[in-house]
Amino acid sequence: MSRFVLLGDEAIGQGALDAGLSGVYAYPGTPSTEITEYIQKSKEAQERKVHAQWSANEKTAMEAGLGMSYAGKRALVCMKHVGLNVAADAFINAGMTGVNGGLVVVVADDPSMHSSQNEQDSRFYGKFSMVPVLEPSTQQEAYEMTRYGFDLSEKYALPVMLRITTRLAHSRSSVERKANREENPVKFPSDLKQFILLPANARKRYKMLLSTQDKLEQEGENSGLNRLEEGKDSSTGVIACGLAYNYYREVAGEAGLNHPVLKISQYPVSAKMLNQFVQQVDRVVVLEEGAPLLEESLVGVLENSYRINGRLDGLLPRDGELTPSLVKLALGVTVEPAREVPGIVKNRPPALCKGCSHIDMYNALGEALEPYGPGRVFSDIGCYTLGALPPYNAINSCVDMGASVTMAKGASDAGIRPSVAVIGDSTFTHSGMTGLLDAVVEKTPVTVIISDNSTTGMTGGQQSHATNRLVDICRGLGVEKEHIREMNPLRKHHEENRKMVSEELEYNGVSVIIAQRECIQTASRRLKSQKSKV
Amino acid sequence: MKRDIILAGVGGQGILSIAAVIGMAAVESGLYLKQAEVHGMSQRGGAVQSHLRIADSPIASDLIPEGNCDMILSVEPMEALRYLPFLAKEGWVVTSSRTFKNIDDYPPEDDLFAEIRKLQNHVIIDAFAIAREIGSQKVSNIVMLGAASDYLGLTQESLEGALDTLFRRKGEDVVMLNIKALKAGKNGVKI
Incomplete structure (x- = not known):
């Protein structure tokens, strides 16, 4: 059969398609993003109408994948390691319900934290939930184990985790494709109570899960993977x-x-x-x-x-x-001393792009906060986290998706006022909305800045669920109309933007400032592709 | 036959394109390939590198072991030096002379080039000027690929074939410009 040069991530995408995949569910996260992108771009997947739209977050992705599996079809769920923390409730309980159609959950870990806030090892989640975990070494194995993962999942009626790390996810090699197979038809679970985890039922399911463990150990030996x-x-x-x-x-x-x-x-x-x-x-x-x-x-x-x-x-x-x-x-092999990096080589950390809207937002915020002193800006996960670096030094936290809003609330509760959250549009719809509701319910004085570049920027510009919906969402959550402010983060509007932030910092309740301007990376790609079509 | 190459540059300078061309040419020539690259956060104007390994027998590690790299091919001179711990004793550094200064403490250029010239095997070429001369500074990266091309163990035809495949959808002009850049880079230097 044919050979392709594929990233480890892409090999998984192709492996899933060839294994009869009906849908992939995911939220972008380095180093897992390219799995879903590969399926989105695949002509074959488009023709087969394989579901490949992004989900709002990893939990919604995991649950939708489980729903597709309930319906008898094969589903792939992809995330980075910390995404599994978000999806953990669904993931662990999917081990309890078991599956109907094959369900493979790919988790891409990032040891050395190239692009992450920790280096947690997802295999612990596999052990914790007692579901099988597969860990390929090569791109070819990634391709084949995806197929095997679906087989294993259907054989034991359990979700299967496929755990990879950055070096495999983002390394290319040639992959040999095997014959592909049909998707599953829609088929209800044979036991319509299988997915009802009421205690009486859950106890039975748990005993079943426990009694499968010996067989799963044996399976690793028989499969030849160990x-x-x-x-x-x-x-x-x-x-x-x-x-x-x-x-x-x-x-x-x-x-x-x-x-x-x-x-x-x-x-x-x-x-x-x-x-x-x-x-x-x-x-x-x-x-x-x-x-x-x-x-x-x-x-x-x-x-x-x-x-x-x-x-x-x-x-x-x-x-x-x-x-x-x-x-x-x-292993006691002599390693000759390597050459040294000359002292004149300086670090070149990542930086916000020239012309990025986050820069103008930070400039306005920074100036508005000057009278109050430092230490009041809780931020989040995205390009704007780079506001932590000089020359901005603009933020004081970056913990997990959505934590900006809720940490700002807690700090405000403790008496730090003004207390500011800076969050991106995609991160806001991922995990910021519920925290904002907490603040609205208590009328907690916080200023939430949604730096809306209408994309999921750091992972390469994927569609954002928030696009054109932020005002409606904030209104719907109960933020007062006159405290949902919209700014155009451009240098020429700096003075009015600064004034707007200053006003809202003074407000003794919840305010949201939406700083909307398209990401310059996605904007330039859009303009280029428009040009080439003309 | 085995070549371990580190491609170096700054996010956005097109090193992944160089990697894609070499990778495709290698696989089309029946060679084994492993190519590890950097995605995500570092791509935003930070230092980026790719470990590219080609060989006529299977390759185990996605990463090049320290001290084993045959060539550092860099589109930026300071970035060429960042990966010296990987360079083999007899290894080559092939770099563009065009600096990319997006940090305040960028070293003085004279010191930088003096450091590169200390290396036994080095090539410094003005890929930017060559690219501009043949039509577009955007193909500086392919000029650099051309500069290294005699050393890759790949035929000129296979590299041109890969450029054709990778850039075809952008039109014939883009393909021709890239092939011209490859040749100009090759003629601009003899290792």
Whole structure:
């Protein structure tokens, strides 16, 4: 069959389409965004009318995916790791309800925090919810495991997590496509009470989930995704999970290592398999991209005679992504000192684009806040978070999607007034609306600035649910009409914008200022494509 | 045959296009490829890089190990130096001389080029001037690709074929301009 050069993300998108996908549900988030974008752009998906519109947030995506699965069809849900925190209620309970049509949840972790606020390891969520987790090492495996994930999901009637990390998500390689298969027809669950998690029913479902665990362990062995690769040098045995396997193979090839390797790409891992492996080697080095999840379960808390080394005992750093050099050091391969970066090389951090509307908004806000002193601006997740950097130094928090509004409310409750939230349009409809309702209900004095560039900018300009809806939404939530203000964030309007912010900072209730101007990146792309059509 | 290349630049300078051309040419030539790139936050005017690996046998790691990189191909001179820990002893630095100054503490240019000239194997070319001469500064990145092209282990035809495939939808003129840029870069330098 045909070969394509695909990002890990794109391989998953193609794998899902070829596995008979009927719908993808997602909210953009680096490094997961390109999965959904790939399906959106796919001609084949368009012809088949595969659902591919963005969702308001990861929770709505997860629930819609579960609904499609209820109807018997195959659904893919995609998010970045912190998105799973938002979707966690739905995700964990989907493990309880089980599924009807295949349901694969792709979670893209970001160890080393290239584009994220933490480096949580989503495999813990898999363990927590007791659903199978697949962890591919290569783009080809990502393609194939997506298909296998749907099979596994339908075989055990459980959602399946596909966990990837940045380096696989955003690395290209050639992928060989397999024959595609038909989508499922609509088919109601055979038990119409399966999805009703009333306690009496939930207790039954939970026992079923518990009783499946042994079979899931066995499945990892039978599938070949967890496998022993023989090696002559049993002074060390290597357990390599997901992407970490690539680094071992790279280093082993270069340094001529020949250790037995247990390649892990499926969880739960068979206890029998781990025991057998540990017993045939003098010590074990555990390589995991992310947190020491498997290492912890091997080490346990009781004294034992096995030598287990990895991130817990300091053989490898506890944080950050693995690299070939780290794996070399861990396996005792000499690493020649690398060249140094010359001292004259300066950091070049990301910055707001020249002409960005957030800049004009921050200039107006900064000046309006001068009389009150620093420390009052709670911000959120998006391009405007770059307002934290010089020369703006404009914000004091960036925690999670929507936290600007609610943290500003809490600080106001505590007596910090004025208290300001700065949030983007897409982030507002993702998770800011409910917090604003809290403030409205209590008439809490807060000034919420929605910096509306009519797109989801940081992830590359995806459609924003907020576009042309913000005034209606704020009105609907109960913000007073005269305190929903709209500004045009341009330098030429600076004085009136500053005045508007000053007025609202003085207001002893909820005000919302919508600073609307299209993202200059999406605007220039739009103009270019209009030009080429003329 | 194995080539480990780090492509370097600033977000928006077109290094992912260079990567796409080399990647497509490599795969069309029957070679194995792995190419790790940076998306997301750093693309906003920050330092960006791509690890590009091509070989005639399977490649394990998506990242190039430190000290193994055969070439740093950079569209910006300071960015060329940022990845020196990856450069092999005999490795080459091929960089555009055109600076991109979006930070206050950008080093003095003389110091920067003096640092690059300390390297045993280096090429500095004015890709911006060459690109402008042949019609558009926008193809500076492809001029740089041309400058490195003799060293990639790929044929000129395969690179031109990849440019044709990747830019065809933008029209014949764009394809021709890019092929011209590739040739101009190649003629502008002999490693």
